[in-house]
Amino acid sequence: MAKSKPAVGLDIGSSSVKLVQLKEKRGGHQLLAFGTAPLPPEAIVDGALMNSAAIVQAIQEVFAQQKVKAKEVAIGVRGHSVIIKKISLPRMTQEELDESIQWEAEQYIPFDVKDVNIDTQILTPDGDAAGQMDVLLVAAKKDMINDYTSVCAEAGLTATVVDVDAFAVQNAFEANYEPGANDTVVIVNVGAAVSNLNVVTRGVTTFTRDITMGGNAFTEEIQKQLNISYDEAEALKVGGQGDSDAVVPQEVERVIQGVAEQLGGEIQRSLDFYTSTTPDGKITRAILSGGTARIPALFKTLEARAGVPVEILNPFKNIEIDNKKFDPAVLLAAAPAAAVSVGLALRRPGDK
Ligand SMILES: Nc1ncnc2c1ncn2[C@@H]1O[C@H](COP(=O)(O)OP(=O)(O)OP(=O)(O)O)[C@@H](O)[C@H]1O
Numbered sequence: 001m002a003k004s005k006p007a008v009g010l011d012i013g014s015s016s017v018k019l020v021q022l023k024e025k026r027g028g029h030q031l032l033a034f035g036t037a038p039l040p041p042e043a044i045v046d047g048a049l050m051n052s053a054a055i056v057q058a059i060q061e062v063f064a065q066q067k068v069k070a071k072e073v074a075i076g077v078r079g080h081s082v083i084i085k086k087i088s089l090p091r092m093t094q095e096e097l098d099e100s101i102q103w104e105a106e107q108y109i110p111f112d113v114k115d116v117n118i119d120t121q122i123l124t125p126d127g128d129a130a131g132q133m134d135v136l137l138v139a140a141k142k143d144m145i146n147d148y149t150s151v152c153a154e155a156g157l158t159a160t161v162v163d164v165d166a167f168a169v170q171n172a173f174e175a176n177y178e179p180g181a182n183d184t185v186v187i188v189n190v191g192a193a194v195s196n197l198n199v200v201t202r203g204v205t206t207f208t209r210d211i212t213m214g215g216n217a218f219t220e221e222i223q224k225q226l227n228i229s230y231d232e233a234e235a236l237k238v239g240g241q242g243d244s245d246a247v248v249p250q251e252v253e254r255v256i257q258g259v260a261e262q263l264g265g266e267i268q269r270s271l272d273f274y275t276s277t278t279p280d281g282k283i284t285r286a287i288l289s290g291g292t293a294r295i296p297a298l299f300k301t302l303e304a305r306a307g308v309p310v311e312i313l314n315p316f317k318n319i320e321i322d323n324k325k326f327d328p329a330v331l332l333a334a335a336p337a338a339a340v341s342v343g344l345a346l347r348r349p350g351d352k
């Protein structure tokens, strides 16, 4: 049987475009290409594309830089144009669900059903005693998907897979880690503008939420408190991490600590909501990804607040890497931010 080739994972994030190309090998994957290209501020706001020309340019730049010839890409979306909900419906087959979901979905989403693409996954096919089953409903605005596929088209590419960022990270996690049968894992992907939460038990999502706060909040607060430019603030924020020789002014450290507490509080509120609304909803493990995962204060805050072991996601952990082609230190530093793009690169057209 001919294998379908995986598409190139293309994460159009609000701070940068990230590309990952994998090759399928017996029992796993090999890294063929990994690259990033920065985007100007405000090119993407709350998941909406505000500056298509800059995005097209960044996509073309990263493809040229990595000399990737493939034209099919898997992309991810996020933000308020994407609704993910667990709903309860009378037990039925996936086929019956596909036929009826257009009518059912109306009451669960704040948009006109005609304006969204709807996807469903039956979580409990056997149903409960009352004959009800849990269904994961994903609705994404057609307009927004169209904007994303259009920038790809303008860059000479075809988007064959459109996924949701939170699910791409989950995919990257599952390909590299083996959670225990009784583990309930919260995956926290903290990017520049957004943090995606995804609670997963035995491979199934039971709760998701996007918090509109990420790495930008740290930079903005440093800028404000120290009365310096955004770029200077960003440099101070990034410069202090992972390099023990770097001198980070105590002031910066203090601001970072404060924002980490604030973001940690937001995350905790979401997790408290999950726990209080889900019977047996006890989280046993936390996984942190996204570029902002590299802020140690955030890691520590999450550990203290969630009260469970926290680990930084390395989406390349199980992927075969040619050390002559990729510098392991560079790859490890970029790893948390590569979670979405690796997860997308693992997708095949037609996957759920
Ligand atoms: N070493 C570092 N220390 C602290 N923050 C960092 C470091 N490296 C990157 N970041 C931050 O990570 C963020 C980018 O992360 P990521 O690439 O995951 O976001 P994105 O996908 O572009 O954005 P989003 O998902 O929010 O749309 C930026 O805010 C950046 O400042």
Ligand SMILES: [Mg+2]
Residues within 6 Å of the ligand: 013, 014, 165, 191, 192, 290, 340
């Ligand atoms: Mg992102």
